Structure formats: structure tokens, C-alpha cells
Amino acid sequence: MIKIALKDLKIFFSDKRAVVLSLLLPIGLITLFALAFGGIVSDDEEGGNPIRVLCSDYDLSPVSHDIISALDSIPGMEIVMQKKEDAIAAIRKGDEIAALVIDSGFTAALNQGNDLPLTLYFDQSREMEVGILQNLLISRLSAIKGSIDAQKGVDRVMEKLFSQLPATMQDSVRRELTAGLQEESKPEQIVRMSGVVGDEESNWGLIQAVAGTAIMMLLFSVGAIGKSMLEEKESGVLKKLMQSPIHRNEILFGKMLTGVIMGIFQLTVMFLYAWLVLGLDILIDIPALVCMILATSLACAAFGVLLASIVTTKKQADSLGTILILFMSGIGGSMIPLYIMPSFMQNAAVISVNYWSIQGFYDIFWRKAAFVDVLDNACILIGIAAGILSVSLFFFRKNILRIM
Amino acid sequence: MLQIDELLKRYQQHTAVNGISLRIAKGEFYGLLGPNGAGKTTTITMISGILPPDSGSIHVHGQNVYQSGPAVKQHMGIVPQEIALYDDLNALDNLLFWGKLYGVSGTTAKERAAHLLNWIGLDDRKHDLVKTYSGGMKRRVNIAASLMHNPEFVLMDEPTVGIDPQSRNKIYELLADLHAQGKTILYTTHYMQEAEAMCSKIGIIDKGKIIAEGTLSELKQKHVQMEKIVIRYQGDRPNDINGYACTLDEEAQTISCVVQHTGAALHDIVQQLQHSKADVAHIDIQHAGLESIFLQLTGRQLRD
Numbered sequence: 001m002i003k004i005a006l007k008d009l010k011i012f013f014s015d016k017r018a019v020v021l022s023l024l025l026p027i028g029l030i031t032l033f034a035l036a037f038g039g040i041v042s043d044d045e046e047g048g049n050p051i052r053v054l055c056s057d058y059d060l061s062p063v064s065h066d067i068i069s070a071l072d073s074i075p076g077m078e079i080v081m082q083k084k085e086d087a088i089a090a091i092r093k094g095d096e097i098a099a100l101v102i103d104s105g106f107t108a109a110l111n112q113g114n115d116l117p118l119t120l121y122f123d124q125s126r127e128m129e130v131g132i133l134q135n136l137l138i139s140r141l142s143a144i145k146g147s148i149d150a151q152k153g154v155d156r157v158m159e160k161l162f163s164q165l166p167a168t169m170q171d172s173v174r175r176e177l178t179a180g181l182q183e184e185s186k187p188e189q190i191v192r193m194s195g196v197v198g199d200e201e202s203n204w205g206l207i208q209a210v211a212g213t214a215i216m217m218l219l220f221s222v223g224a225i226g227k228s229m230l231e232e233k234e235s236g237v238l239k240k241l242m243q244s245p246i247h248r249n250e251i252l253f254g255k256m257l258t259g260v261i262m263g264i265f266q267l268t269v270m271f272l273y274a275w276l277v278l279g280l281d282i283l284i285d286i287p288a289l290v291c292m293i294l295a296t297s298l299a300c301a302a303f304g305v306l307l308a309s310i311v312t313t314k315k316q317a318d319s320l321g322t323i324l325i326l327f328m329s330g331i332g333g334s335m336i337p338l339y340i341m342p343s344f345m346q347n348a349a350v351i352s353v354n355y356w357s358i359q360g361f362y363d364i365f366w367r368k369a370a371f372v373d374v375l376d377n378a379c380i381l382i383g384i385a386a387g388i389l390s391v392s393l394f395f396f397r398k399n400i401l402r403i404m
Numbered sequence: 405m406l407q408i409d410e411l412l413k414r415y416q417q418h419t420a421v422n423g424i425s426l427r428i429a430k431g432e433f434y435g436l437l438g439p440n441g442a443g444k445t446t447t448i449t450m451i452s453g454i455l456p457p458d459s460g461s462i463h464v465h466g467q468n469v470y471q472s473g474p475a476v477k478q479h480m481g482i483v484p485q486e487i488a489l490y491d492d493l494n495a496l497d498n499l500l501f502w503g504k505l506y507g508v509s510g511t512t513a514k515e516r517a518a519h520l521l522n523w524i525g526l527d528d529r530k531h532d533l534v535k536t537y538s539g540g541m542k543r544r545v546n547i548a549a550s551l552m553h554n555p556e557f558v559l560m561d562e563p564t565v566g567i568d569p570q571s572r573n574k575i576y577e578l579l580a581d582l583h584a585q586g587k588t589i590l591y592t593t594h595y596m597q598e599a600e601a602m603c604s605k606i607g608i609i610d611k612g613k614i615i616a617e618g619t620l621s622e623l624k625q626k627h628v629q630m631e632k633i634v635i636r637y638q639g640d641r642p643n644d645i646n647g648y649a650c651t652l653d654e655e656a657q658t659i660s661c662v663v664q665h666t667g668a669a670l671h672d673i674v675q676q677l678q679h680s681k682a683d684v685a686h687i688d689i690q691h692a693g694l695e696s697i698f699l700q701l702t703g704r705q706l707r708d
Binding site: 002007010014015061235239240242244245246247 | 487
């Protein structure tokens with residue numbers, strides 16, 4: 001088994017250009033996905049483009065002016081004043097995402113506690129950005145409305161309790177009460193936000209990009225094992241291997257070992273790249289990382305030998321390999337983060353190697369999980385590997401060893 | 405060295421090997437001669453231990469191939485019809501790999517590989533990738549790879565297929581040397597010249613059966629009265645020749661017939677041709693060789 005693996009690795013590493021290319025492709029994709037996901041979900045808002053919102057103010061009151069100023073001061077949001085008709089036309093053309101229209105009577109409605117004549121026009125195809133915008137608007141408007149309500153409360157208290165006081169004392173009391181209420185109703189403090197996982201240095205998008213892409217590309221690499229075994233069958237090498245004194249299963253186990261070593265090598269290079277170039281902290285828990293790399297390599301290698309066993313021609317290996325890998329990567333969260341998917345797809349993700357691997361790496365890099373915490377994911381991957389290997393052995397005997 | 409008894413192998417309705425029995429003594433160079441599809445490769449594959457027969461037994465070096473475990477394979481070196489080498493490895497690494505599978509490693513393997521590379525005349529190319537070799541060179545490495553563990557019994561399945569005559573001659577030299585070293589060789593071929601030139605004993609196989617067996621002189625003695633008449637004709641395709649084992653080659657416009665009494669037969673065959681409105685252009689009478697014997701025994705030529 002070791003002899004076969006050593007020979008395969010010698011062949012693999014003998015073509016240095018091919019080795020470099022096999023690493024460059026995943027590195028390129030990881031970088032691309034890291035940039036894409038990082039831009040969307042990074043905590044560092046300065047890194048992304050601000051969301052441009054058109055605004056039409058027909059109330060033209062100090063209150064509406066204050067609201068627009070407050071919205072414009074939100075990091076990541078840029079307010080551009082425009083007429084309502086022009087704003088809607090720009091959205092229709094796809095030039096803008098949304099427009100906030102403050103109709104006349106806004107201040108009066110606010111003071112009387114009626115429904116506000118406030119409308120957000122938006123492009124439905126930009127759902128994600130509009131969602132972020134909607135959250136920002138609601139939180140900021142709630143704060144402003146709360147502030148106005150509080151001011152009205154202060155006025156009532158002053159009239160009821162302190163109307164007999166001298167004017168200078170009334171002003172002093174009013175200032176104190178207003179200052180206290182404003183302090184309590186700062187928008188950031190309406191809901192106190194406190195993250196329980198991750199920290200400022202962690203970047204969910206980067207973790208997703210590195211883990212997801214590295215596993216998908218590893219599956220493609222080990223998928224080549226299937227092709228090599230069929231080449232050996234076609235060239236007569238497999239027949240000669242069977243004629244030698246080694247046990248037949250050693251041929252398959254040798255291929256599996258090759259896949260595991262290739263997997264360890266490729267994942268290690270990918271994580272080193274993510275550490276050195278993209279800034280992913282991979283030194284959080286080395287034993288946990290090593291455990292997940294080993295388990296992932298084992299499961300991916302098992303997939304490689306399964307592919308080698310169930311097909312009978314190189315064309316089948318190419319087609320079926322691509323279909324299965326893209327399916328597993330799609331459903332398992334390598335291409336798209338799982339939380340975006342509908343729940344039935346999230347439930348189906350557990351059938352893929354990608355899912356358990358990504359979850360394991362996510363646990364290490366995001367949740368700062370220790371070695372014992374990733375053991376369950378690792379054990380599931382090893383179990384998947386054992387199951388796949390058993391099926392592979394059956395098909396290997398049925399398809400590949402049938403030489404005449 | 406090899407003892408085969410009543411070997412039978414069927415694939416659904418087709419019987420590939422139909423009750424073959426043969427004995428090959430130590431040091432013998434046995435040629436299994438037959439046309440494509442006669443059952444040669446199936447027989448060799450069964451002997452090599454990877455295709456169990458439906459019935460019958462195979463003993464190599466006194467050990468039953470399918471009951472003795474992998475140890476019996478150490479006695480055999482198998483040269484397949486295909487070039488069973490790794491194109492992306494050089495010749496030396498190929499030899500070392502195949503040696504390792506048979507337990508030959510370290511210094512012994514290196515010495516053995518160096519000796520074999522020198523023997524096949526590729527010592528100066530040993531670090532070149534196999535994919536850069538010519539067909540004849542690959543064939544030689546293919547043979548060397550099967551000899552890394554120095555087996556006593558070498559099975560060769562048409563090892564000269566698809567190479568030029570010069571490379572073929574080089575391989576004949578290697579085989580003769582191998583025989584001189586005392587190796588027992590089972591050699592399958594459909595080239596009668598190879599069998600005639602190299603083999604100390606020949607078995608003629610057709611449709612899964614050995615139809616004649618013996619040394620070349622024994623076979624000739626048995627069929628000595630046979631002669632082969634080769635007639636080149638002109639004009640229309642003649643009708644079949646009745647009463648004789650004849651084959652027609654329309655492309656070459658020749659008729660070959662194996663006959664016992666040339667004089668009477670020749671007269672009769674020429675008359676039949678003339679009735680077919682074919683003009684006789686040339687007549688050649690040859691003494692019986694393996695091809696004539698095969699023709700007489702099967703009614704077909706080896707290359708059919």
C-alpha cells in the first residue's frame with residue numbers, strides 16, 4: 001500500500017508545473033471568495049462601499065432636516081437629496097437602490113403620534129442591501145421618534161410639577177431632564193449589542209472562503225485519483241499490479257493513502273496562505289486544526305476512491321466527478337454560506353463531506369473551539385470516510401478488478 | 405515447472421479455453437502459437453493467478469496457483485501484451501517500483517535494476533521518462549520490469565506486438581539469452597517465425613484447444629508429407645477449391661493449399677481455377693512449416 005502511494009506521489013510531484021498549478025487555482029479562488037465574502041460581511045465597514053440612498057424632503061421642517069442629517073451621519077450610508085419623481089426613475093433604471101420620501105405633514109404626524117408619511121421606495125432585486133438599509137433606517141427613526149416623545153414628556157412634567165418655579169430654575173430643570181433622557185436614548189443604546197462568538201480580528205467571510213474553497217478544490221484534486229486508476233486499467237498496469245504478490249485491496253488503499261497525503265499537503269498550503277497573506281489566524285489551536293485537516297483529507301480521499309470505483313471510463317470519471325463535487329460543494333456550503341440557503345437545504349447539507357469540514361474549521365477559527373470540541377466533527381468525517389471506503393471496496397471488486 | 409490440467413474458462417456462451425492440458429519442464433522455452441482470439445491471453449491470465457478457471461487446475465513449481473497464496477507469484481515473471489509501465493516515471497524508477505512489489509528493495513533492487521538496464525541496452529537512458537521512449541525501448545523495459553525479482557518461470561504474452569523488425573530482433577536476442585540463463589519460458593505469439601526460431605516446444609492453440617504439440621521437428625515429422633502450394637492468379641475471384649485445405653487472399657490474389665501429394669493435387673487445383681475463369685500467373689511449392697501445419701489443422705491461416 002505504501003509502495004503504491006509513494007509511487008503515485010512521486011509521479012504527482014515529478015511534474016512541478018502541475019503541482020504549482022494545482023495550488024495556484026485554489027489559492028486564486030480562495031482570494032477571490034475571501035474578497036467577495038469579506039466585502040459583504042466584514043465588521044470593518046470602511047472597507048465596503050457606502051449604501052447610497054436618495055432622499056426627497058417635502059416636509060422641509062427642522063425635524064425632517066434633523067432626521068436627514070442623522071441618517072447621513074450613519075457610517076456606510078450616503079444621503080443624496082433628489083426630487084421624488086427623479087429618485088423613483090433612477091431606481092427603475094437600476095442606477096440607485098432606494099429613495100426615502102418624507103412627505104409634508106411629517107412633523108405634525110410625529111407630534112400627534114399618527115402614522116408617519118414616510119415611504120421607502122426600493123429596487124426589489126437588491127434585497128440584501130435594502131435589508132441592511134431598512135434596519136439602519138428603522139433603528140435611527142425609532143431613536144429620533146423616542147427622543148421627540150421624551151421631549152414631549154419633559155414638557156408635560158414641567159407644566160404639571162414645575163410651572164410655579166422661576167423661569168431660570170425651570171430652564172435649569174428642563175436642561176437636566178432633557179440631557180438625562182437624551183443620554184438614555186442614544187441610538188446605539190436602544191438595544192445594547194454584544195457578540196458572544198468571534199472577535200474583532202475574526203472575519204467570518206474569510207473563514208468561509210478559505211475552508212469552503214479549500215475543501216471543494218481538494219475534492220477536485222482527489223477526484224483525479226479515479227482518473228489515474230482508470231488510466232492504469234486501460235494501460236494494463238492495473239492487471240500487472242494484480243499479478244504481483246500484493247493483495248488486491250492494497251491497490252485501493254494505496255490510492256486512498258495517496259489521496260490523504262495529497263489532501264494534507266494541499267490543505268496545509270491553503271491554510272498557510274490564508275494565514276500569511278489573508279491574515280487568518282490559524283494558530284488558535286494547532287491540535288484541533290491538525291485533527292480537522294486529517295479528518296477532512298481522509299473523507300475527501302475516500303470520495304476520490306469511491307469515484308475511482310464506480311466509474312468504468314475516464315469520461316465517466318470526469319463527468320460524474322464534476323457533478324458530484326459541485327453538488328456536494330453547493331449543498332455543503334463551499335460555494336454559498338449555509339445561512340443564506342433555505343432550511344431544507346441546510347438540513348440536506350449534512351450528507352456532504354463539505355458541511356462537516358467547514359463546520360469543523362468554522363468552529364476552530366470563529367468559535368475558538370479546542371481539540372476536544374472538534375472531535376465530534378472529525379469523528380463524523382472519519383465515519384463518512386469508512387462508509388464510503390466500504391462502498392468503494394465493493395465497487396472496486398465489481399468494476400475495476402473485472403479485467404477480462 | 406508448469407502443469408495445467410483440463411483448464412476451462414467460459415464467458416457466457418463463449419468458451420475461451422476449452423480443456424487445455426499442458427506440461428512445461430524446467431528450462432523449456434514453450435511457444436503457444438495461435439491466431440488472435442484463440443485463447444492464449446486467457447490462458448496466461450489464468451496462469452498468472454488473477455482469473456480463476458471454471459474448472460481444471462494450474463500448478464507452478466508444484467504449487468496450486470489458486471490455493472497457495474501470493475508466494476507462488478514469486479516464481480513467476482509476467483510480461484504482458486500491454487506496456488505496463490508508468491509513463492511519467494523513468495525506466496529506473498519503474499524497475500525499482502515493480503521490484504518493490506515483489507519484495508526486492510534497497511541495494512539489491514538497485515543492483516538488479518542496473519544489471520537489467522545494462523542487459524536491455526538502456527543504461528544510458530535510465531533517467532529518461534518512459535514516455536520519451538520508442539515502442540521497442542518500452543517493450544524492453546516491460547520485459548526487464550518482470551525480471552526484477554529474478555523469477556524462474558517467465559510468461560510472455562506476445563511481447564513483440566506492434567514494434568519494428570529491428571526492435572523485434574533485439575528482443576529475440578534478449579529472449580535467447582534468457583533461455584540460455586536457464587529460465588523456463590512460456591511464450592505466446594501468432595508469429596510462426598518467432599515460434600519456429602526460438603521455442604524448444606510448441607503448442608498450437610485454436611478455439612481454446614491445443615490442437616498439436618511437440619518440438620518443431622516432431623511437428624514437422626508428423627506433418628512431413630504436407631506441402632503448401634501457393635498459386636497467384638489473375639482475373640475474377642475463383643470459386644472455392646473443393647477437396648483441399650485452401651485459403652484465398654483476394655487482396656494478394658493468391659490461393660494457398662496444404663496438400664499431401666503435390667503432383668496430383670496441383671493438377672486438380674489448377675483445373676478448378678481454370679473452370680472459375682481465373683488465370684494462373686505463378687505457382688510456388690513450399691515445404692511444410694508451422695503455418696502450413698496450422699492451415700492443415702484448422703483450414704485457416706494464423707493471421708485470419
